[in-house]
Amino acid sequence: MPMNLFLDYQQKVQTRKAALLESLQRLLPTHDGWKTLEIGCGHGDFLVHYAQQYPDRFCFGIDLLAHRLASATRKAQRAEVKNSCFLQASAEEFLECQPSSVFWNEVFILYPDPWPKRRHHKHRLLQSEFFTLLAARMVPRGCVYFETDDVAYREAVIKNVEQHPRWILVDREPYVVDTVFSRRMGQGQQLIFQCQNREDKSA
Numbered sequence: 001m002p003m004n005l006f007l008d009y010q011q012k013v014q015t016r017k018a019a020l021l022e023s024l025q026r027l028l029p030t031h032d033g034w035k036t037l038e039i040g041c042g043h044g045d046f047l048v049h050y051a052q053q054y055p056d057r058f059c060f061g062i063d064l065l066a067h068r069l070a071s072a073t074r075k076a077q078r079a080e081v082k083n084s085c086f087l088q089a090s091a092e093e094f095l096e097c098q099p100s101s102v103f104w105n106e107v108f109i110l111y112p113d114p115w116p117k118r119r120h121h122k123h124r125l126l127q128s129e130f131f132t133l134l135a136a137r138m139v140p141r142g143c144v145y146f147e148t149d150d151v152a153y154r155e156a157v158i159k160n161v162e163q164h165p166r167w168i169l170v171d172r173e174p175y176v177v178d179t180v181f182s183r184r185m186g187q188g189q190q191l192i193f194q195c196q197n198r199e200d201k202s203a
């Protein structure tokens with residue numbers, strides 16, 4: 001890439017991250033109450049329903065696509081749900097920019113893009129680096145609920161969790177999930193993994 005285009009690109013990324021940081025400082029609560037994050041929330045079907053079920057939990061959804069977030073926000077408004085909020089952001093930039101005082105009790109990742117072709121696996125969200133970034137943003141023993149219909153992605157995630165020093169798979173009651181993609185793909189299975197202090201996993 002020519003140097004001027006590279007610098008231009010870097011400038012855009014910096015501007016976007018500064019705007020994201022400003023939004024997150026404004027939107028994320030500073031209290032110690034329960035906080036739930038959904039990454040790749042799509043049209044918000046799951047999170048709006050969840051926020052209705054748990055009105056005392058702050059529910060935050062992020063996605064790359066603005067029109068899906070607009071649909072999620074409309075759903076929350078129609079249902080008069082006051083404890084949910086949606087923002088356009090990539091998971092990677094979100095985790096990098098979110099205030100270091102905010103820790104998540106639960107994170108949902110439902111039907112993330114599976115990138116089934118081997119040469120596209122590098123685009124999958126749940127990889128070792130992502131697990132490390134997320135661990136730094138969780139309360140101790142906070143859980144991730146991951147659901148997919150893609151058997152190969154599921155197996156790759158199990159391997160990642162087993163090899164990661166901060167995460168373990170746990171046997172817990174799964175949440176019932178009803179989203180655009182769960183309806184479209186069907187046959188999904190949920191994995192639940194829990195964030196550990198470094199000592200816990202080696203114990």
Ligand SMILES: C[S@@+](CC[C@H](N)C(=O)[O-])C[C@H]1O[C@@H](n2cnc3c(N)ncnc32)[C@H](O)[C@@H]1O
Pocket residue numbers: 039040041042043062063064065068089090091092109110111112113125179180181182
């Ligand atoms: C297959 S859809 C699933 C949407 C929703 N969870 C559902 O089950 O209906 C995957 C979603 O993840 C979003 N997404 C993909 N990569 C992302 C990333 N890096 N950060 C945030 N969202 C992402 C996409 O825009 C898309 O809405």
